[in-house]
Amino acid sequence: MKSLLKNVIISLLIITVAIIIYYLFISSKPIATAKQESVSLPIVNISKLSSVNYLLNIKTYGEIVSERILNIKYRDSGKIIKIGKNINNGEYIKKGDLIFKIDSFYIENEIKEKLASKEIFLLKLKNVNSQINTTGLKKKEIIIQRDIIKNQLNRRTSVKSKVFSDNSLDELRLSLSLKEQSLIDNIELLNTLNIELETLNFEVKRLQILIDKLNNDLLETIVYAPFSGHLSNLNLEVGKEISRNDNLGILSDTVNLEVKFFVGGSDYFKLTQFRDNGLKGIVDIKWMIGNKFYETKGRVSRIDGSINKEIAGINVYAKIENSLPLIPLGAFVEINFNSDLTSRAIMVPTSSIFDNKYIYLVRNNRLIKHKISIISEENDGVLIEDNNLSGNYIAKTRLSNMQDNMQVKTITK
Numbered sequence: 001m002k003s004l005l006k007n008v009i010i011s012l013l014i015i016t017v018a019i020i021i022y023y024l025f026i027s028s029k030p031i032a033t034a035k036q037e038s039v040s041l042p043i044v045n046i047s048k049l050s051s052v053n054y055l056l057n058i059k060t061y062g063e064i065v066s067e068r069i070l071n072i073k074y075r076d077s078g079k080i081i082k083i084g085k086n087i088n089n090g091e092y093i094k095k096g097d098l099i100f101k102i103d104s105f106y107i108e109n110e111i112k113e114k115l116a117s118k119e120i121f122l123l124k125l126k127n128v129n130s131q132i133n134t135t136g137l138k139k140k141e142i143i144i145q146r147d148i149i150k151n152q153l154n155r156r157t158s159v160k161s162k163v164f165s166d167n168s169l170d171e172l173r174l175s176l177s178l179k180e181q182s183l184i185d186n187i188e189l190l191n192t193l194n195i196e197l198e199t200l201n202f203e204v205k206r207l208q209i210l211i212d213k214l215n216n217d218l219l220e221t222i223v224y225a226p227f228s229g230h231l232s233n234l235n236l237e238v239g240k241e242i243s244r245n246d247n248l249g250i251l252s253d254t255v256n257l258e259v260k261f262f263v264g265g266s267d268y269f270k271l272t273q274f275r276d277n278g279l280k281g282i283v284d285i286k287w288m289i290g291n292k293f294y295e296t297k298g299r300v301s302r303i304d305g306s307i308n309k310e311i312a313g314i315n316v317y318a319k320i321e322n323s324l325p326l327i328p329l330g331a332f333v334e335i336n337f338n339s340d341l342t343s344r345a346i347m348v349p350t351s352s353i354f355d356n357k358y359i360y361l362v363r364n365n366r367l368i369k370h371k372i373s374i375i376s377e378e379n380d381g382v383l384i385e386d387n388n389l390s391g392n393y394i395a396k397t398r399l400s401n402m403q404d405n406m407q408v409k410t411i412t413k
Contacts, residue, residue: 041409044397046362051344051390054375054383058337062261062285064327067319068227068253072234073245075220078102080240087236092254094228100236100248102221111214118207125200132193139186146179229253252329257320259285259298261335264313283318284336287327296322300337344386345375351398353382360395360402362410367395369404 084098093099153172234249242248261283283298298318307314316337352359353372361368373385393410395402 041407042399044362044367044395044399044408044410045413046393046410047396047412049346049348049389049392049394051346051386054345057376058263058267058335059376060261060263060335060337062259062283062333062335064287064320064329064331064333065258065260065317066229066252066254066329067256067258068229070226070229070251071247072099072223072249072251073247074102074223074242075244076217077241077243078221080236080238080242083236083238087231087234089232089234091231092229093225093231093251095225097225099223099225099251101223102242104218104221107214107218107221111211111218114207114211114214118204118211121200121203121207125197125204128193128197128200132190132197135186135190135193139183139190142179142183142186146176146183149176149179225251227251227253228255254329257327257329258301258317259283259320259333259335260315260317261337262313263316263337265307268307268314282338284338285318285320286334286336287331288334294327296320344390345383346386346389347378347381347383348394349381349396350377352394352396354402359384361389362393362395362408365408365410367402367404367406367408 079102080100081103082098082101084093084100086093086097087099149172153169153176156169156172229251232250232252233247235246236248281300283300285296285298287294298320300316301319302317304315318337348359353374354360356374357371359370359372361370370389372389373387375383375385377383395408
């Protein structure tokens, strides 16, 4: 009996010890797991972002264009009877040089006819003016005579005695009536003459307007170069009949040149948002001939009036300050547009940029995927727009499995 009791006690002790060991094992397992998880977090090197000032600039390509281009035309139809000296494609002509002359025979004849008609109307005008002067003097004379008769009649009729007979008073009344009628006729004649005078003056002015226009047309039959430049696309020949606004050639100013280049809508906004007087700045221009580069500078002089929706930007023109040697119109050149504006930017390592549009910020030991706007690639990294990134921490370590909201362990070097 004692032996059995002893065996039971030993069995209970073994079971109790086993239970205690089991619970000790279970309670210690979470701690081991936590340590294991803490050790397995990826380590990421971080650094604090800080902004710097930089000059806004754009690197692009442009085309050499003329500051002035004239489409050579004649405003009417006619026949070319003369072409100026050295009027050939590629020739350089000076301001005032004759380009071509149109037959002016019909215009000259019409001017002569209009001048003759004007002389006739001027003679008529002179005659009418003379009549108006004569009639006006006659009117004054009639008024004086009428007033004398009227005064006589008033004086005699006011006398109460019968000194004056009724016949004499009737004669005065008749004379007064005749003078009144003569005055009315005179006034009507003056009105008629004045109407005729206005008509004649109108005709003289109308003819003079026509004569002035014809004289201007006569001047335009001789076409001179309005500025110096090179000729191209000429379509001129003596004896050639031309129609109104036919394209007869192009005259391009090859001294005063511009470079035309494209600025995207977002860049244009950045370059103009802080100024009231539009886009300004210096343009570095580089032209390559064979293996040789020529460089010069230009200054932004004008822009197109509106954004081109098809290309989502605007064309900018810069006046070339020092012409490149023998540079032709249409030449393709490299452009570096240096604005006089500064902005805030941040330099980040090239390895920290993903797909050219993302970086990973680190907050509370977690990665945050953040979209960026790249300004330019530099030797020591990539320049991106600040956009309130200054003061944040960026992940400099590039992990193969980086993703948004990923937990990491950070170190700062």
